[in-house]
Amino acid sequence: MSALGEWPAAWGPVRTSALATGGMVSSSSPAVSxxxxxxxxxxxxxxxxxxxxxxxxxxxxxxQCGIGGDFFAVVREPDGRVWTVNGxxxxxxxxxxxxxxxxxxxxxxxxxxxxxxxxxxxxxxxxxxxxxxxxxxxxxxxxxxxxxxxxxxxxxxxxxxxxxxxxxxxxxxxxxxxxxxxxxxxxxxxxxxxxxxxxxxxxxxxxxxxxxxxxxxxxxxxxxxxxxxxxxxxxxxxxxxxPAEDAISAPYGDVTVHQTPPPSPGWMMLQQAGLLDGLLTGLPTSGAESVHLLSLAARRAFRDRYERCASDNDAWRALLGAEELAQGRAELLGEPLSVGSPTGIAGDTTSCVAVDADGRAISAISSLAFTFGAxxxxxxxxxxxxxxxARGAYLLPGHPNALAPRRKPLHTLNAWIATDGTGRLRHVGNTPGGDGQVQWNMQVLSHLVDGGLDPQEAVSAPRTTVHPGSDADALGTPETLQCESRLGADVLAGLMAQGHDVRDVGDWGGGGSALVVSVDHERGVLAGAADPRMDGVALGV
Structure with a gap:
């Protein structure tokens, strides 16, 4: 079950994860699944x-998506090889x-x-x-x-x-x-x-x-x-x-996380994972301290992205290095919260995940950017x-992400797969939701790895969002922490005491449509889930 022992009644009902012994899919639409x-x-x-x-x-x-949009995917082959396409x-x-x-x-x-x-x-x-x-x-x-x-x-x-x-x-x-x-x-x-x-x-x-x-x-x-x-x-x-490209990868707990490379912001999930690795172990899932640390890591990722990164430079690589992560982790634990950096969560995207009987897995995501695009x-x-x-290019001359010929705009789409120490598939997941994606993917990963939640619990757990991220239209917007009220009054109060400008978005108003399929190798079972915030469903064969 979870680090909390049982699913809290205050969080509302949760469906049991779909189970299968062959293949499984999950998406945000019954027709698609x-x-x-x-x-x-x-x-x-x-x-x-x-x-x-x-x-x-x-x-x-x-x-949410269409022929005239973009598409990213990460694929894990039965032999353990992982590759991506980034369109x-x-x-x-x-x-x-x-x-x-x-x-x-x-x-x-x-x-x-x-x-x-x-x-x-x-x-x-x-x-x-x-x-x-x-x-x-x-x-x-x-x-x-x-x-x-x-x-x-x-x-x-x-x-x-x-x-x-x-x-x-x-x-x-x-x-x-x-x-x-x-x-x-x-x-x-x-x-x-x-x-x-x-x-x-x-x-x-x-x-x-x-x-x-x-x-x-x-x-x-x-x-x-x-x-x-x-x-x-x-x-x-x-x-x-x-072209096909190699995935970018980093450890978290007992898994290795594989992500889509730039212009995807997949490195931002890996940076958060590196900053948080080991810090959330033993903490209550979705407790005030866990949410606080997750939020600080997300804020740092958006700040670093704004200050240093573009789709055509390699500044993100240093951010995943041991020295930068160690320094960032120390700052995360020792510095008081400061809000107001020049970095909302909006936009429409859709995604799907699939695992077949051979152990091949794919996490795929596509988008028009904002609803119906242009x-x-x-x-x-x-x-x-x-x-x-419009969403990803800045009109700031000299900025790493300034609008320029043959520079791709910054992106929000990313997709992830997690494998164990022997390269076996453990989890495949993703979520739509603009700059919420890299935050919610990290939250779901933590729920699975640190909290021991099953897939449906992980995608249903109360969601929090550092707002805004680094969308071009949101630069300079004051920072808030958007929280689903199912966290409970004590947790919300604890976050405010930590210095967060907390905004209650209701029981299920956090956004996104997280999807996960996990593999239980001991029992030979797939467990899959779709986010109750949308109409999706996981189906096995």
């Missing part, structure tokens, strides 16, 4: 399942912090053409398929294409997203036809269909490079240039080439474009 489980049941690998699940997510969670692109070749400031801008606009970075998702998915897929991509994406053509029923989550952004969506012809049929916000259960999107999925399943070269790519570049984004077209072509689409395709450039 059902498809992934079916792929495994029909003999597909975990990679096949993730490819199919990601495409279905474009229909089930259209505000994100550059902003315009003609853009710079100085040039945008000269235009009178104080930040990259959050919507419209100037918000867009070239999308890396399709190229990364193609690389993933080429290295780990066993089924034809057209076969794996056929269910998603059919869902687009026939119409996916609108969920309550989708209706909320569409309602919030209706004014922007109705202004885009393809997005309006798909998401706001008859020019109105759909009701729950209404089918949302797009023949144009179905055609796009089928085209890209046959030829993923069609998004980066040729007619569709030219339409995208023309749209963006007409809207003031100085794309040359070359950066679009470059986004179509996403809220524009490539004409006649229904491919919504991301707003990653």
């Amino acid at each position: 059902q498809l992934g489980a079916r792929v495994l049941a029909e003999g597909g690998t975990a990679v096949d399942a993730a490819l199919a699940m990601t495409a279905m997510s474009w229909l089930a969670l259209p505000g 994100s692109g550059f902003g315009p070749d003609g853009a710079s912090a100085e040039g945008y400031l000269d235009r009178g801008l104080t930040a990259v606009p959050l919507t419209g053409p100037q918000a867009v970075a070239a999308p890396g998702a399709i190229s990364a998915l193609a690389t993933l398929h080429g290295l780990g897929g066993t089924r034809d991509l057209a076969e794996l994406w056929a269910p998603a294409a059919a869902a687009a053509r026939d119409g996916m029923p609108c969920t309550a989550k989708n209706r909320r997203d569409i309602t919030e952004h209706a004014d922007s969506l109705v202004a885009d012809a393809d997005l309006s036809r798909w998401l706001m049929p008859a020019g109105r916000v759909p009701s729950v259960g209404d089918r949302l269909a797009s023949a144009a999107l179905a055609d796009s999925i089928e085209l890209l399943a046959r030829d993923p490079r069609a998004l980066y070269e040729g007619e569709v790519a030219q339409r995208a570049v023309d749209l963006l240039r007409a809207g003031g984004a100085p794309f040359s077209g070359d950066e679009w072509v470059l986004a179509g080439d996403v 809220r524009i689409s490539i004409p006649d395709t229904a491919i919504a474009l991301n707003n990653r450039l």
